[in-house]
Structure formats: C-alpha cells, structure tokens
Amino acid sequence: MFTGIIESVGKVKSMQATGGDIRLTVESDDLDFSDVKLGDSIASNGICLTVVEFGSNYYSVDVSRETIARTALEGLKAGHTVNLEKAMLPTTRFGGHIVAGHVDGVGVVSKLQQDARSIYIEIEIPQELAHYTATKGSITVDGISLTTNLVRDNIVSLNIIPHTAQVTNIAKHWLVGNKVNIEVDIVARYLERLLNKSQSGGMNASSPQSQITETFLADNGFMK
Numbered sequence: 200m201f202t203g204i205i206e207s208v209g210k211v212k213s214m215q216a217t218g219g220d221i222r223l224t225v226e227s228d229d230l231d232f233s234d235v236k237l238g239d240s241i242a243s244n245g246i247c248l249t250v251v252e253f254g255s256n257y258y259s260v261d262v263s264r265e266t267i268a269r270t271a272l273e274g275l276k277a278g279h280t281v282n283l284e285k286a287m288l289p290t291t292r293f294g295g296h297i298v299a300g301h302v303d304g305v306g307v308v309s310k311l312q313q314d315a316r317s318i319y320i321e322i323e324i325p326q327e328l329a330h331y332t333a334t335k336g337s338i339t340v341d342g343i344s345l346t347t348n349l350v351r352d353n354i355v356s357l358n359i360i361p362h363t364a365q366v367t368n369i370a371k372h373w374l375v376g377n378k379v380n381i382e383v384d385i386v387a388r389y390l391e392r393l394l395n396k397s398q399s400g401g402m403n404a405s406s407p408q409s410q411i412t413e414t415f416l417a418d419n420g421f422m423k
Contacts, residue, residue: 201242203295203337203344205282205367206230209243211275212257221262223248223272228256230283240286240300244368245342245380246270247286247300270302271341271378280368282342295344296337302380304328306340309354311375318359318369324381329353331383331391339382343367 209227225243232255235241239250241258248260267273275281287293303325310321322340324332332338332350339345343363348356364370373379 200287201247201284201295201298201300201342202287202291202293203284203298203339203342205284205343207283208366208368208371209281209283211277211279211281213277214275217261219264221267221272222251222259223262223275224252224257224259225281225283226257227283230256230285232256232258235285242282242284242286242298242300242342244270244272244275244281245298245300245339245382246272246302266302269304270380271305272380274378280372282367284342296339297385298339298342298344298382299385300342301382303331303383304381306355306379306381308373308375308377308379311373314358316361318364320357320359320369320373322355322357322379322381324353324355326353328381328383331387333387336387337384339380341368341379343369 207227207230209225209230212224212226215222223243232253235250235253235258237250237253240247241250241260243260246266248262250258251261252259262272304327306322306324308320309323310319312319329350329352332347332355334347334349336347337344338347338355345357348358359369
C-alpha cells in the first residue's frame with residue numbers, strides 16, 4: 200500500500216529482456232535503501248513491483264508480460280526518470296490517498312501549459328475509467344497522488360504546483376503525447392461494487408441489505 204507522495208525520482212539504468220519478461224533496474228541517490236529488503240515493494244511510476252536485487256543506490260525488479268501490457272512501462276528507456284515510493288509503514292504520515300500500486304490503465308498527456316507558477320495539464324484517460332473520476336476527487340498519475348480540477352467526459356484536468364513538479368518527474372519528463380500510468384481512487388471501485396450488487400439483488404436473503412444507494416450518495420455529496 201502506498202500514499203502517492205513521491206519519495207525520490209530515480210533513473211532507469213537498464214531494461215533487460217529476460218525470457219519474455221523485463222528485468223528493470225533503477226538508480227537513485229536520494230532514496231533511502233537502509234531498510235530495503237528482498238521481496239519489498241517499491242512503486243515505480245505508480246506500479247507496485249517486487250525488489251529482487253538491490254545495492255546502496257539501486258534496485259532491480261522483474262516485470263511480467265501482464266504488467267508490461269497494462270502499463271506505460273514498456274515506453275521507458277535507460278536514462279528516463281521514474282517516480283519512486285516505498286511501501287508505507289503503519290507509522291507513515293498519510294499525506295496523499297490510498298494507492299494500491301495496481302495500474303488501471305494508460306492515459307495520454309493531451310495538454311500542458313504554464314498557469315502562473317503552476318503547470319496546467321489535461322490527461323485523456325481510458326473511457327472505461329472515466330466514471331471512477333470526479334471533480335476535486337483523487338487520482339494517481341505515474342504514482343503521484345493528485346487532485347482533479349475538473350472532469351469532462353474522459354479528460355481529467357490538473358494543476359501541478361511548483362513543489363510537486365520539482366520533486367517528481369513531471370517537470371523533466373512529461374510532454375504532450377506522453378503515456379502515463381493511471382490508478383483510480385480505490386474507494387470509487389468499492390462503491391461501484393456495492394451499488395451493482397445491491398441493484399442486481401446479488402445479496403443473500405439472510406444478509407442485511409445495504410443502505411448505500413445512488414440517492415444516498417448524491418444527498419451526501421458523493422455524486423454530482
């Protein structure tokens with residue numbers, strides 16, 4: 200589990216093909232490796248990956264074909280920058296939102312321009328993910344916990360403050376046309392499942408009926 204608050208920006212050292220999979224090695228002089236162990240999870244551009252090798256300033260992970268197919272990872276090359284976050288601890292300050300590190304789809308940066316001291320960005324996300332997003336809701340883009348300014352159909356608009364741009368790979372790597380990893384708010388997924396199960400009558404007769412309905416959500420500010 201992660202928070203979407205980036206700890207460090209790393210650099211891809213190598214992308215080595217291994218029996219159809221990829222061995223990804225990332226270097227970082229800023230990430231604290233003192234508590235990293237084999238089998239730990241590190242979110243790399245928002246993808247939860249398992250450490251199979253590490254040193255004082257690098258780690259390696261194996262990436263399956265499933266992950267390659269569902270993320271923007273295949274577009275990475277040696278020298279590219281990636282956002283890094285180690286799995287959260289029970290004592291971690293929760294500064295972002297609940298991030299699983301399970302990428303839901305790939306978006307495309309469709310607009311990027313300066314907006315005073317911020318950067319205004321529009322991202323086109325897959326149509327099937329659009330209904331999980333909401334204006335002023337949370338979304339994870341390349342591992343970064345961000346608040347949506349506005350959602351229009353499948354276009355999500357964001358404003359990136361200078362601090363976020365500097366401590367992530369946004370200022371260095373994001374360009375119009377770039378592909379980015381998208382993870383929607385996990386709460387939206389659970390709400391959808393509750394609603395679908397309730398409306399389809401899928402609950403056992405002996406089970407208590409859920410009181411969560413679309414009317415309830417709208418009345419309490421969860422839907423517009």
